Amino acid sequence: MAQRKSRADRRMDLIDAARRAMIQHGAEGVHLNQIAEEAGLTSGAVLYHYPDLRDLLIEAHHAGMERFYEQRIKKVSGIADPAQKLITTIRSGLPEGPEDAGVRLLCELGGAAGRNRVYGTLLTTLFDRQVSMYQTILETGAAQGIFTLAQNSETIARTLVALEDAYGYRIIARHHSIGPDQAVELILDYARLATGHELRPE
Amino acid sequence: MAQRKSRADRRMDLIDAARRAMIQHGAEGVHLNQIAEEAGLTSGAVLYHYPDLRDLLIEAHHAGMERFYEQRIKKVSGIADPAQKLITTIRSGLPEGPEDAGVRLLCELGGAAGRNRVYGTLLTTLFDRQVSMYQTILETGAAQGIFTLAQNSETIARTLVALEDAYGYRIIARHHSIGPDQAVELILDYARLATGHELRPE
DNA sequence: TGTCTTGTTGAACCGTGATTCAAATAGGTA
DNA sequence: TACCTATTTGAATCACGGTTCAACAAGACA
Numbered sequence: 001m002a003q004r005k006s007r008a009d010r011r012m013d014l015i016d017a018a019r020r021a022m023i024q025h026g027a028e029g030v031h032l033n034q035i036a037e038e039a040g041l042t043s044g045a046v047l048y049h050y051p052d053l054r055d056l057l058i059e060a061h062h063a064g065m066e067r068f069y070e071q072r073i074k075k076v077s078g079i080a081d082p083a084q085k086l087i088t089t090i091r092s093g094l095p096e097g098p099e100d101a102g103v104r105l106l107c108e109l110g111g112a113a114g115r116n117r118v119y120g121t122l123l124t125t126l127f128d129r130q131v132s133m134y135q136t137i138l139e140t141g142a143a144q145g146i147f148t149l150a151q152n153s154e155t156i157a158r159t160l161v162a163l164e165d166a167y168g169y170r171i172i173a174r175h176h177s178i179g180p181d182q183a184v185e186l187i188l189d190y191a192r193l194a195t196g197h198e199l200r201p202e
Numbered sequence: 203m204a205q206r207k208s209r210a211d212r213r214m215d216l217i218d219a220a221r222r223a224m225i226q227h228g229a230e231g232v233h234l235n236q237i238a239e240e241a242g243l244t245s246g247a248v249l250y251h252y253p254d255l256r257d258l259l260i261e262a263h264h265a266g267m268e269r270f271y272e273q274r275i276k277k278v279s280g281i282a283d284p285a286q287k288l289i290t291t292i293r294s295g296l297p298e299g300p301e302d303a304g305v306r307l308l309c310e311l312g313g314a315a316g317r318n319r320v321y322g323t324l325l326t327t328l329f330d331r332q333v334s335m336y337q338t339i340l341e342t343g344a345a346q347g348i349f350t351l352a353q354n355s356e357t358i359a360r361t362l363v364a365l366e367d368a369y370g371y372r373i374i375a376r377h378h379s380i381g382p383d384q385a386v387e388l389i390l391d392y393a394r395l396a397t398g399h400e401l402r403p404e
Numbered sequence: 405t406g407t408c409t410t411g412t413t414g415a416a417c418c419g420t421g422a423t424t425c426a427a428a429t430a431g432g433t434a
Numbered sequence: 435t436a437c438c439t440a441t442t443t444g445a446a447t448c449a450c451g452g453t454t455c456a457a458c459a460a461g462a463c464a
Contacts, residue, residue, distance in 0.1 A: 001411095001412060001413065001458090001459070001460085002411095002412075002413090003460095004410085004411055004412070004459080004460050004461070005411080006410095006411090007410085007411085010411080023316075024317070025230075025317075026230040026231075026313070026314065026317060027230075027313065028227075028228040028229075028230045028231035029228075029230035029231060031450095031451065031452090032451070032452065032453095033450090033451070033452090041412075041413090042412070042413060042414075043451085043452075043453085044412070044413065044414075044453085044454085044455090045411070045412050045413075047452085047453070047454090048410095048411070048412075049411090051453095053452090098316070104316045107312055107313050107315070107316055108313045108316070109313070110309055110312055110313055110371050110375070111228070111229065111309050111310045111311070111312055111313025111314065112228065112313065113309070113371070113374060113375035113376075114225075114300070114306045114309055114310070114374040114375070115226075115227075115228060117376070119375075120374075120375035120376050121375075123371075123375045124372070124375055124376070124377045124378065127372065127377065150395055151391055151392075151395065155388060155391050158380075158388060159365065159388065159391075159392055161368075162364070162365050162368035162369060162372075162388075163361065163364050163365065163368065165367075165368040165371065166363075166364035166365065166367040166368040167364060169312050169315070169325075169367065170326070170329060170364075172315060172316040172322075173312070173315035173316070173321075173322035173323075173325045173326055174315075174319070174322050174326070175326045175329065176326065178360075186357060186360060186361065186364075189353055189357050189361075190353075190361055190392070193352055193353065193395055193396070194395070203428090203429070203430080203441095203442060203443065204441095204442070204443090205430090206429080206430050206431070206440085206441055206442070207441080208440095208441095209440080209441085212441080233420090233421065233422090234421070234422065234423095235420090235421065235422090243442075243443090244442070244443055244444075245421085245422075245423085246423085246424085246425090246442070246443065246444075247441070247442050247443075249422085249423070249424090250440095250441070250442075251441090255422090
């Protein structure tokens with residue numbers, strides 16, 4: 001028998017197992033047994049904690065998004081210079097490669113969002129948070145006279161997030177000539193135009 | 203009994219039925235019976251034409267992409283002025299709303315591309331064709347002295363396609379403040395920066 | 405220690421979707 | 435007209451995934 005755990009611990013395990021299972025089998029195509037196996041439990045145990053599987057899936061998506069966002073924040077937290085901060089933020093929004101689990105899950109979500117309002121809302125919320133994040137960097141840089149913004153900060157921020165998203169999809173789909181490095185360069189190229197800064201990585 | 207049809211005709215019907223069924227139930231979640239019902243046939247008849255359902259799904263995705271691309275080409279075919287052509291092309295790459303069937307299918311495909319190489323290749327091919335399309339417009343405009351390109355044409359073209367894609371996802375996910383009109387404006391805002399043209403719609 | 409609560413199992417059950425195939429039938433052809 | 439072939443049906447079968455639940459086991463606690 002699998003080790004007995006507290007309700008809270010087990011739920012965390014299950015959320016993680018669901019995340020992994022969805023990445024392997026798709027957000028819609030995933031089965032209860034696959035999640036159970038991923039968690040090292042039987043299907044009955046999963047149902048005991050989540051009588052409605054959809055709740056688990058939503059929580060798993062939510063957790064995946066949260067994790068993705070937190071990681072980004074963490075990566076740029078120590079950087080003071082707005083230009084370096086912008087460069088690092090752009091990099092942190094892209095998958096590390098076609099197998100990147102976090103971004104794979106987000107892409108799954110994108111496909112399902114058209115049919116599922118909850119998923120749509122989750123994605124929309126993430127988008128808006130990322131836009132705010134960029135906007136803060138842009139306005140800080142502008143206030144310090146480092147950036148000369150060619151468009152209003154919300155437009156630039158939205159464009160940056162949109163570009164990350166789209167190149168993320170390209171990388172996940174294994175585009176032959178767009179990998180993480182090329183994507184960073186493409187986005188930076190726009191960012192230079194929009195900020196008037198040369199944005200050279202240190 | 204459903205009307206008897208030739209092999210070729212029936213396959214076309216089935217491809218169309220599969221497209222509609224996938225939009226309703228997801229690229230992965232779709233069932234044989236749903237496709238059969240959509241086509242007004244029984245499951246046996248579907249299997250008669252497509253013993254392996256995956257082949258039908260791939261053909262349906264392919265047809266959906268082809269249709270999307272052809273529609274775009276058609277919409278801009280009569281326009282000579284590069285600026286107007288660019289504006290119209292941008293508009294034609296976005297969904298008409300959250301229910302837009304063509305784009306919904308492409309979004310489905312994006313989610314599945316991480317797990318399915320064939321789907322990844324389909325999407326990548328479409329991306330590249332769209333990039334070429336924009337590149338031609340940009341270079342024609344530059345050659346005529348109408349556009350003053352701030353980046354090389356491939357970079358601009360890739361950025362434009364990426365923005366279309368990303369805002370397409372936002373619209374499908376029902377972002378509260380980004381609809382087709384706002385998306386066009388956001389993309390045009392970048393296009394102005396990149397082409398040095400004011401790009402006013404006639 | 406014994407009891408109580410709670411998490412977990414495993415088997416049984418049910419519904420559903422895929423698959424098979426003999427029979428029926430529509431259309432073409434001689 | 436009668437025959438032939440390709441298409442479609444509908445029922446039977448199979449496999450599998452979700453759901454239920456009685457029994458069991460692991461801690462918690464007195």
